[in-house]
Amino acid sequence: MIEARALTKRYGDTLAVDDLSFTVKPGQVTGFLGPNGAGKSTTMRMIVGLDRPTAGTVTVAGLPYRKHSAPLCQVGTLLDAKGVHRGRSAHSHLLALAQTHGIPRRRVDEVLDTVGLAGVAHRRAGGFSLGMGQRLGVATALLGDPAVVILDEPVNGLDPDGVLWVRTLLKDLAAQGRTVLVSSHLMSEMAVTAEHLVIIGRGRLLADTTVADLIARVAVGSVLVRSPNATQLAELLVARxxxxxxxxxxLFQVAGLTAEAVGDLALAGGVAVHELTPRRASLEEAYMELTREAVEYR
Known part of the structure; x- marks a missing residue:
């Protein structure tokens, strides 16, 4: 579990994270969302001790990251896929990390196989494509078989097969009872991967909720209507x-009236209706509505 309490970070006069509190629970994928400049990366860096909070606390499994005796076995992170010595092979990179924690060599081979890099394990990382670098970053996060996994934009640079693989991996990790926190700007991917969302803007918490509850907040205000007397019904609706x-x-779409109101009006006018479908908001629409006033760069 990750627990942030009144987390604040200043860089000079810039307030990057402002009194932020949230909890990431095990057994589910939690999406960490927000516009560019919202403070997501800074928050993730504070979780793993790369940045020191100006105020507040953040713990992983009840302890600050630096207090864990074997942090790779407690928290696995992908914050920067380029954070690899370009002259080292994927195998050498992972082996060096494994030796700092007494992780057996066979685990290096296991994670390379898991992320699909077994065939290029001894190639220099400097020659990897963006997608291959992302896979190596995921392998690094999984190396210590951690209870908590934190990934920053893990599908960046991946092809559709790679995106599906990451989606399946995240769900599998959560199903194993691990705590999974993942940031992404791909709302379509978060909609099918995450169960819970923590959304921030300008460093402050905007929402800590489920995907379903966030979408339910947004009234799209449109109804799909099918009728054999569409012209007559449309005239009645426009008059209202x-x-x-x-x-x-x-078939037409109606904005400004609920499905119930459309149905009542059709009944009163003696017009047959074959379909009335209220349009459900997408996660992207709900996210855009929530963060509209928190966008840093327009």
Whole structure:
């Protein structure tokens, strides 16, 4: 479990993280979201002791990261896929890290196989593509078989097969009871991967909620309507102040009225309706609505 309490970080006059509190629980994938400059990377760095908080605390499994005697076995991180000596092979990079914690050599081979790099294990990391570098970063995070996994933009540079692999991996790690915190700007991916969301903007907490609850907050205000008398029904709806947009013959979208109101109006007008589908907001729409006033760079 990760627990942040009143976490604050200043860089001179810049307040990067502002009184931030949240908890990341085991057994689920938690998405860590926010606009560019929101403070996500700074927060992740404070979790693993790379930046010292100006105020507040953050613990992993009840202790600050630096207090763990074998941190790689407690927390696995991917914060910068380029943080590898370019002259070292993938195998040498992982082996050097493993030897700092007494992790057996066979574990290096295991994680390289897990991330699909077994065939290039002895190639220099400097020659890796962006996607291969991301896979090596994930292997580094998994090396100590940690209870907590923190990944910053893990699908960056991956092809569709790689994205699916990361998605499956994250879900498997959570299903094993691990704590999984992952940041991403791909809302479509978070929608199918994360169960819980921590969203920040300008360093402050905007939401700590489930994906379903966040989406439910947003009233999209449109209804898909199918009717054999579409023209007649559309005229009735426009007369009531609705905005009607044609989609296909006999099918249109209504904004400004609920599905119940559309159905009642159709009944009163004697117009048959074959479909009334309230449109559910996407995670992207819900996220954009929530962070609208917190965007740092427009």
């Amino acid at each position: 102040g609705a905005e009607v947009t044609g989609v296909d013959p006999g």
